Amino acid sequence: MALPSLPPIQRSWMRCQARGLDPATPPQTGPVNIAAWSHLQTLARSSIEDLYQLSEHPGFAVVICDEQATIIDVAGDSTILSLAQQSGIGYGISLLEEVAGTNAVDLALREALPYQTSGDEHYCNWLQPFSLAAAPIFSPDGRALGALAILTRAEMQHPYALGMVIAAAQALHNQLRAERLLNEANDQLSELYATLDSINEGLIFVGPNGEIRRLSRRVASILDINVRSAAGRPLVSVIPPPPAISTALQELTTLDEQEVIWQTRSGPQAVMCSVRPVWDRSRRYLGSVITLRPAESVRQLVQQVVGARATFTFRDIIGQSEAMRQALRQARLAAAGRGPVLLRGEGGVGKEIFAQAIHNASNRAGGPFVRVACAAIPRQLLDSELFGVESSEHQAGRPGKLELAHGGVLYLEAIDALSFDQQTNLLRAIEMGRVIRSGGKRPIPIDVRLIVTGHDLEQLVQEGRFRADLYARLSAFTIDIPPLRRRGDDVLLLANHMVQRLSEQLGRPIALAPDALAALHSYPWPGNVRELEVVLEQTVQTTAKSVLTVHDLPPAIARHTTPLAMADNPRLAEAHALSERDAIVRAVRSAGGRLSRAATLLGISRATLWRKITRYQISRDELRA
Ligand SMILES: Nc1ncnc2c1ncn2[C@@H]1O[C@H](COP(=O)(O)OP(=O)(O)OP(=O)(O)O)[C@@H](O)[C@H]1O
Known part of the structure; x- marks a missing residue:
């Protein structure tokens, strides 16, 4: 049968007896936790002022102990202090049960509860003349940091002493919590400031x-x-x-x-x-x-986000005709140079793709490539578009394209759409390396290379509608891009390339039949490469067939079919072979290697497919890859 648990004071006595502690043992010193001492003292001094005031009343002393029950501060009126001194009670004395026997301070720390001990409840003789009311002081995380006690003479035990130490210990705990919160808030604030400073x-x-x-x-x-x-x-x-x-x-x-x-x-x-x-x-x-x-940093960000970037390089420009080779040679020279470039050619010949390739091969490749289609913007808006708007009380400022192209290329399409004044401002900006926004006076430094296109500039100069000095600067490096009809077999290369790209995009094999290639070859392409691109896109969209014949092409182009025999035109035959070979490889791959399925996809028999694979020497690896 379990014994009913004994009251804490009695249990403490039994421990002292069991340990053989002599009640006549004099007070002994204990280790002082200097850090706790200074912290608790500072806190206690300020927060339990009331208790100290009370301790000035006759017969009262306030005792503060560290977590090892060593006294770290005693304050009180002189009578009780001298009495305590006579008994050996003072700074550095240990109230630990092991050396001081049963007492309220040890119990408060041991049991984490307030206690009061008086007279002969104390085990050791030197404590028996006194009464002690003690309460533990808790840290914000609930650890007992020390104890606060009121010491009086045993016969003068104060009825509210325990209540007072409890209240004071709680006040200390609250202060410690507030201190921690303040520290945390300060840390957060420091983090915040450091973050703000680093952005x-x-x-x-x-x-x-x-x-x-x-x-x-x-x-x-x-x-x-x-x-x-x-x-x-x-x-x-x-x-x-x-x-x-x-x-x-x-x-x-x-x-x-x-x-x-x-x-x-x-x-x-x-x-x-x-x-x-x-x-x-x-x-x-x-x-x-x-x-x-x-x-400036916002501008760079805008360029990155809105993609003021040139994507095309010389490798993307398809064409092997002598006329194109000549244009490409010129363009490569332009890329190595620094001055403005004038690109001439009909609509859709590839002027922009040339401009981008020049930019990307130049030492400005890392900078922005900013395009302005001058003819598409109303003249009165072109000023703000090119030169920007200065901020004022009435309007927000914004940079123009010249500023946005800083460090890179400004590609001006149809420069002839600029008014005379705009031409003057442009020339000045480029020559001085500074731009002044509309409505402003502040010169903003810019470093921009111009690549332009324009219609009949020479004629406009003669008519006095285009500045001769600006034309002289622009035309110092002129590149003529030939129309598609003068590029011979380039149309076949381009057509195959585009069909291949469409086939990749749509995920199905597509090839051009010889009669379709022949029609594309003989059509004059007034809209140049762009027209070819559009025609092929539309054709592919309007039929699900894998091999496009002349009948799939728009009538205007189909009409241009010439009875051109394959053997008579080796380039055409070659183009067709390439296109067909490519379509076969794609079809077999997308059919997972099954030839009958690939043949169905291509609209030919399995035997024909097999014959073509052999003729084009397509390896197994190619069909699998
Ligand atoms: N040699 C080429 N190789 C591959 N694609 C080309 C070639 N030339 C032009 N293209 C393509 O043709 C289309 C029209 O080209 P681009 O816009 O450069 O022509 P442009 O001369 O600037 O036209 P416009 O004068 O009407 O503005 C684009 O999609 C471009 O990618």
Whole structure:
């Protein structure tokens, strides 16, 4: 049968007896936890002021112990202090049960509960003249850091002593929690500040009275100001904000990614800015956050995101005719040069693909390739499109394409669509390496190479409608791209290439029959390569057949069929063979190697398919790959 558990004081006595502790043992010193001592003392001094005041009353002393029950502070009125001193109680004395016997401080720490011991409840003789009311002090995570006790003479035991130490210990615990929360909040704030300082955007927090509450380090480099001396001062006295920002700050409104000009010590600086007012839960205005990014970095971002990139290279330009070889030789020379390039040729001959290839083979390949189709933009809008708009009180600023092409190429299609004034501004911008936005005065440095196309420029110069000096600059390097009808068999190469690409896109084998190739070859292609591209796309879309014959082509082209025998035109035969071979390989692959299925896909018999595989010497590996 289990014995009913004994009260803690009694159990403590039994432990002391079992250990053979002599009640006459004098007080002994214990180890002092210096860190706990200084921390608890500072805290206790400030937070349990009331208790200390009380301890000044006659017969009261406040005792603070560390987690090992060693006394680290005693304060009280002189009578009790001298009495305690006579008994050997003071700083450094251990109240641990093992050396001091049963007492409230040890019990409070051992049981993690408040205790009171008085007179002969104490095991050791030196504690018996006293009464002790003790409560553990808990850390925020619930660990006993030490104990707080009130020491009185045994016969003067105070009825509220225990209540008072409990309240004071709780106050200490609360203070420790608040301290931890504060530390955590400070750590978070430091992290936040470090994050704000490390991001590429500058940030200013402006208080309700226009004072700078906080600003990230990035602001210093964007606005050329001293971050340290700026904090706390009115924003207007540090750097006057542009009108759009002032308005947003005054009217407590939001401003989204607007380009504005800040007048900095080192001159006007274009900056993308946003303003966000901040409100507390009760809708009280706390201030506004201004975010800033140098407009230049935004431009680079825009170029990356909207893809101001050239994708074509010389390898993508198909053509082996002498006329094309000549144009390509010229284009490669242009890529090695630095000046403007004029591309001449009918619509759809491939001027843009040439421009992109030149850009990609030049030392500007890493920069943007920005295209402007001048004829597609109304003349009055071309100014802002090319040269940008300066920000003012009435309008947001934005860069023009010349600025966006900085470090790269500006490809101007149909330059003849520019007005005389626009031609002048363009020439000036290119010659001076600076652009001035519409409505502004600030020169913005640019480094742009022009590649242009234009109709009858020479004629326009003669008529006085195109600036002769601009034409002279542009035409210094002219490349004539021949029309498709003058490229001989290139049309076959192009047609096969395009059909192959379509076949890949659609995931089914497609080939051009000899009669279709013959028609494509003899058609004059007024719309050049673009027309060929469109015709093939449409043809493929309108039939599911794998081999396209002349009957599948639009009537205007089909009519051009000439009774051209394969043997009479080796290039045509070769083109057909290539196309057919390619279609067979694709069909067998997509049929998973099953020849009957591939033959059905191609619309021919299995025997014919087999014959063709042998004729074209298609290896098993090729059919499997
Ligand atoms: N030699 C070529 N090899 C492969 N594709 C080409 C070739 N030439 C042109 N193309 C393709 O033909 C189409 C028209 O080319 P591009 O836009 O460069 O012509 P353009 O001369 O600039 O036309 P426009 O004068 O009408 O603007 C594009 O899809 C382009 O990819």
